Amino acid sequence: xxxxxxxxxxxxxxxxxxxxxxxxxxxxxxxxxxxxxxxxxxxxxxxxxxxxxxxxxxxxxxxxxxxxxxxxxxxxxxxxxxxxxxxxxxxxxxxxxxxxxxxxxxxxxxxxxxxxxxxxxxxxxxxxxxxxxxxxxxxxxxxxxxxxxxxxxxxxxxxxxxxxxxxxxxxxxxxxxxxxxxxxxxxxxxxxxxxxxxxxxxxxxxxxxxxxxxxxxxxx
Numbered sequence: 249x250x251x252x253x254x255x256x257x258x259x260x261x262x263x264x265x266x267x268x269x270x271x272x273x274x275x276x277x278x279x280x281x282x283x284x285x286x287x288x289x290x291x292x293x294x295x296x297x298x299x300x301x302x303x304x305x306x307x308x309x310x311x312x313x314x315x316x317x318x319x320x321x322x323x324x325x326x327x328x329x330x331x332x333x334x335x336x337x338x339x340x341x342x343x344x345x346x347x348x349x350x351x352x353x354x355x356x357x358x359x360x361x362x363x364x365x366x367x368x369x370x371x372x373x374x375x376x377x378x379x380x381x382x383x384x385x386x387x388x389x390x391x392x393x394x395x396x397x398x399x400x401x402x403x404x405x406x407x408x409x410x411x412x413x414x415x416x417x418x419x420x421x422x423x424x425x426x427x428x429x430x431x432x433x434x435x436x437x438x439x440x441x442x443x444x445x446x447x448x449x450x451x452x453x454x455x456x457x458x459x460x461x462x463x464x465x466x467x468x
Contacts, residue, residue: 249381251331255338258379258388259297259306259329261415266293266446285440290315291322293420293446298362303343304328309361320352326361326369332378340377340390343369374398375409388415404428404435420446 249257268291275286282288295310303326312323325342332339344350346368374396379388390413397409406429414421422444425437438444 251336251338254379254381254388255306255329255331258338258415259308261388261417262308262420263295263297265449266295266420267291267449268444268446270447271445283440285442287439287442287444291444291446292449296358298326298358300326300362300364302365304330304341306330307362309358311355317352319355321355322352324353324356326364327377335378338379338388340379341371341373342375342377343371344375346370372397372399375411377411377413379415386416389413390415398429401435405430407435414443418448420448422446 268287271287272290275288278286291312291314293310293312295308298307298309300307306329308327308329310323310325310327311321313320314322324345326345328341328343330339330341331337345353345356348354375392377390377392379390382389392409392411394410395408397411399407399409401407407426408429409424409426411424412422423438423441425441426435427433428435
């Protein structure tokens with residue numbers, strides 16, 4: 249498959265609604281001591297393709313929500329997919345919304361987002377993702393270049409982010425953390441830098457979701 253065909257395949261796999269219900273249920277069924285590496289919080293992810301030629305030919309917009317703060321989009325990004333001519337692979341350029349925090353932002357509707365111009369976003373090329381096909385596993389792996397995603401945090405100084413994603417036709421995995429460069433300490437990480445597993449939500453989250461959420465102590 250050439251790079252242009254890979255781009256459309258990646259875009260198709262990335263779009264849709266996802267949740268980590270199965271991973272959370274497995275953690276709860278396991279029982280035992282609570283540990284930061286064990287995923288206990290339900291997360292939902294919505295990825296839509298935008299008609300936004302002012303940003304690029306293939307533009308995706310995603311918002312991820314946590315059950316503990318459903319009124320905020322924990323992660324909110326626009327990504328532009330294109331073939332990187334130097335590397336010959338698919339590159340996902342991450343566009344960060346200007347203004348406000350990087351995480352836990354007010355939700356923003358698709359209709360509004362797809363009208364925004366380039367000036368509405370900050371670009372950090374070192375934070376872009378590069379996709380590699382892994383046909384033996386039927387997936388694509390996307391990651392940043394090691395040590396390349398650096399930014400200055402108002403309180404913590406220079407920070408380096410590390411993000412990696414596995415993309416299947418029916419699943420999406422990712423792990424994410426950031427380190428303070430001054431002393432090498434962890435500034436933030438998702439569940440002990442473990443993989444989060446999101447399944448495609450073909451038929452919604454299921455009738456047992458409220459019961460599952462009550463077990464976490466996060467439902468009403």
